[in-house]
Amino acid sequence: EDPAKLAEFEARIARGEKIEPTDWMPELYRKQLIRMIEQHAHSEIIGALPEGTWITRAPGFRRKMAQMAKVQDEVGHAQLLYSAAETLGKSREQMLTDLINGKSKYSNVFNYPAFTWADSNIISWLIDAGAIVNQLANAKGSYGPYCRALDRICAEEAFHLKYGHDAVVHMATGSPKQREMIQAALNRWWTPIMHFFGPPDKMSTHTEILMRWKVKMASNDDMRQQFLDMYVPKIWELGLTVPDPNLKKNPETGKWDYTEPDWEEFKRVINGDGPCNTERLAVRRTAEERGAWVRRALLHPKAKYVKPLA
Numbered sequence: 001e002d003p004a005k006l007a008e009f010e011a012r013i014a015r016g017e018k019i020e021p022t023d024w025m026p027e028l029y030r031k032q033l034i035r036m037i038e039q040h041a042h043s044e045i046i047g048a049l050p051e052g053t054w055i056t057r058a059p060g061f062r063r064k065m066a067q068m069a070k071v072q073d074e075v076g077h078a079q080l081l082y083s084a085a086e087t088l089g090k091s092r093e094q095m096l097t098d099l100i101n102g103k104s105k106y107s108n109v110f111n112y113p114a115f116t117w118a119d120s121n122i123i124s125w126l127i128d129a130g131a132i133v134n135q136l137a138n139a140k141g142s143y144g145p146y147c148r149a150l151d152r153i154c155a156e157e158a159f160h161l162k163y164g165h166d167a168v169v170h171m172a173t174g175s176p177k178q179r180e181m182i183q184a185a186l187n188r189w190w191t192p193i194m195h196f197f198g199p200p201d202k203m204s205t206h207t208e209i210l211m212r213w214k215v216k217m218a219s220n221d222d223m224r225q226q227f228l229d230m231y232v233p234k235i236w237e238l239g240l241t242v243p244d245p246n247l248k249k250n251p252e253t254g255k256w257d258y259t260e261p262d263w264e265e266f267k268r269v270i271n272g273d274g275p276c277n278t279e280r281l282a283v284r285r286t287a288e289e290r291g292a293w294v295r296r297a298l299l300h301p302k303a304k305y306v307k308p309l310a
């Protein structure tokens with residue numbers, strides 16, 4: 001790679017300029033962004049599934065409507081992110097093929113089941129909270145199309161967070177059975193949530209280069225700490241407990257001490273061997289097969305009402 005071009009590229013990033021699709025960029029920057037944005041897009045469509053199963057079973061009409069709107073938003077986020085990734089030269093079809101074949105990763109958390117309505121509420125509150133911590137930071141990053149997509153996503157996620165918080169407050173201040181259900185769900189989700197921010201910095205493969213090029217604006221451990229700072233007090237406020245006896249803020253370091261979640265479990269889950277990986281991919285595969293005729297019709301040169309995409 002041309003050292004002069006690389007130096008200019010890095011100088012632009014240092015000045016806080018955005019890199020746009022037609023600008024020169026190192027191949028590794030392109031490759032890393034495709035990997036990360038694609039994984040993020042897949043997480044949004046797969047992420048729609050655990051909560052999606054609760055649309056028909058949400059308690060009451062208003063909750064059903066809100067749940068449906070939220071799930072629909074998540075799928076919309078995937079659309080924005082696939083478009084952002086496409087600007088880097090990988091087609092949407094290829095990305096979806098790689099998802100279905102298990103070649104691309106997506107967030108660990110969506111490989112766990114939402115057993116009860118309370119699980120769905122914990123996802124809506126705390127997974128969205130984690131996503132916002134990550135996305136607000138990275139929206140200030142260097143790649144224009146990804147940052148603009150993240151800005152729009154964050155605006156909608158802010159609504160999801162309020163919806164999720166409201167649902168959890170309702171359960172936590174409800175009957176003893178409701179409190180028991182929400183506590184049980186929190187216990188089930190705590191480890192996956194701790195995993196959500198990625199492996200500890202010392203084990204992270206990509207953080208160094210991604211932070212140098214301002215794609216990632218904070219390390220995995222820093223994002224995890226920020227999440228704990230913002231949400232552990234809110235969890236405690238509701239009279240709920242976190243299933244980690246070692247979780248406490250260390251007055252000396254100003255950081256949270258916690259028990260390391262099982263990183264072997266994390267590796268298994270992100271590499272295809274979690275409780276729901278097979279089921280999640282099977283749903284996507286069916287959706288692809290059933291939607292194939294729509295895509296064929298849209299792309300047909302004689303399609304009358306729709307401008308061909310290609």
Ligand code: FAQ
Nearest residue numbers: 039040043047074106107108131196198204205206207270
């Ligand atoms: N799950 O070197 P690092 C959402 C992989 S959106 C699965 O630290 P990096 C919205 C990583 O890919 C949630 N895999 O990686 C919603 C790499 O594997 P590779 C998704 C993970 O990229 C809410 C290996 O481990 N958000 O929730 C995970 O520097 C509610 C080494 O790791 C994003 O994708 C994980 N948690 O940092 C929807 C945000 N963590 O590729 C519905 C964008 C790590 O070498 C309902 N992504 N891995 O084979 C990022 O910010 C980063 O990619 C990280 C990982 C922070 C996820």
